Amino acid sequence: MMHYIDALFGANVYIHDNQTWSDQLDCDLDDLQTPDLDNSQVFRESLELARKAVEITQSKIFITTPVLSCAINIVINLFGERLLEALIDRPESAKRALQIINDVIIYCTRAFFEIIPDNIRRNSVACNRFAPDGFGQIDGCATHLVSAKQYGEFFADLDDEILGASPNGGMMHLC
Numbered sequence: 001m002m003h004y005i006d007a008l009f010g011a012n013v014y015i016h017d018n019q020t021w022s023d024q025l026d027c028d029l030d031d032l033q034t035p036d037l038d039n040s041q042v043f044r045e046s047l048e049l050a051r052k053a054v055e056i057t058q059s060k061i062f063i064t065t066p067v068l069s070c071a072i073n074i075v076i077n078l079f080g081e082r083l084l085e086a087l088i089d090r091p092e093s094a095k096r097a098l099q100i101i102n103d104v105i106i107y108c109t110r111a112f113f114e115i116i117p118d119n120i121r122r123n124s125v126a127c128n129r130f131a132p133d134g135f136g137q138i139d140g141c142a143t144h145l146v147s148a149k150q151y152g153e154f155f156a157d158l159d160d161e162i163l164g165a166s167p168n169g170g171m172m173h174l175c
Contacts, residue, residue, distance in 0.1 A: 004066035005074045005105060007042050008035045025078045029086050029097040032078075034104060043108070050115045059120050065112045067124040070138035070172075071102045071158045076145070087150055094154060102158040109136065109165045118167065125173075136166025141175040 003013045006022040009032070013022045025032070037043045046066060053063045075083045075098055086094040113121065122130075123137035131137060138159055143151055163170045 002067050003077065004042075004046070005069055005101070005108070006077045008037065008040055008104060008108070009074075009078055009101075010035065011078060022077050024080050024082075029079060029082065029090070029093045032097045032100055034100050037104070037107060043111075047111055047115060050112060054116055054120070057120070059117065062120050062122045063116050064122045064124055065109070065116065067139060068105050068109055068112075068162075069124075070105065070140055070155075070162055071098045072142045072146070072155050073139055074101045074105070076142045084145065087146065087154060091154075098154060098158055102161055105162055106165050109162065113165070113167075123170075131171060132168070134167040136163055136168075136170030138162050138170065138172050140172040143172075143174065 002020040003011065003022040007013045009025065011022040011025055013020065015021075050063065050065075057063065075094075078101075079086075079097070083094060083097070086097075118134045121133075123135075124139070140159065143155070146155070159172065163172075
């Protein structure tokens with residue numbers, strides 16, 4: 001599911017013209033809080049669906065995780081150009097929001113990895129993005145919106161943290 005992490009942060013996610021979209025949050029970057037995943041219906045139900053899929057399929061088919069993405073994509077989904085402005089005008093606010101988002105992505109990654117065994121777990125969009133067992137993936141689609149210097153300063157370490165949650169590292173998908 002696209003915009004999975006957005007939904008965990010409370011963004012309105014919807015279908016329009018057969019595309020999944022999410023609305024930006026109304027709050028400021030400084031007001032972003034870690035969602036209560038233990039009480040999140042979306043999170044609980046998605047983990048239960050993964051458990052059922054593993055049980056029912058008896059490891060005979062591949063099972064994908066939701067699109068867990070990476071911090072740059074999610075923060076732009078949630079805040080749009082306000083994030084790009086903050087990289088210049090309020091770098092500490094941007095770093096704080098990015099770390100919160102990254103921590104949630106890693107938490108979700110580990111939760112799905114505990115449920116779906118490496119040999120049948122595939123990354124999001126597994127129909128056309130392949131990786132060997134135990135490798136992860138991040139969707140770095142929005143990285144073209146920042147300079148190499150900004151990527152290094154704000155995003156590279158976060159992406160490394162996410163890929164480090166996979167047993168064998170992984171790859172970055174760029175649109």
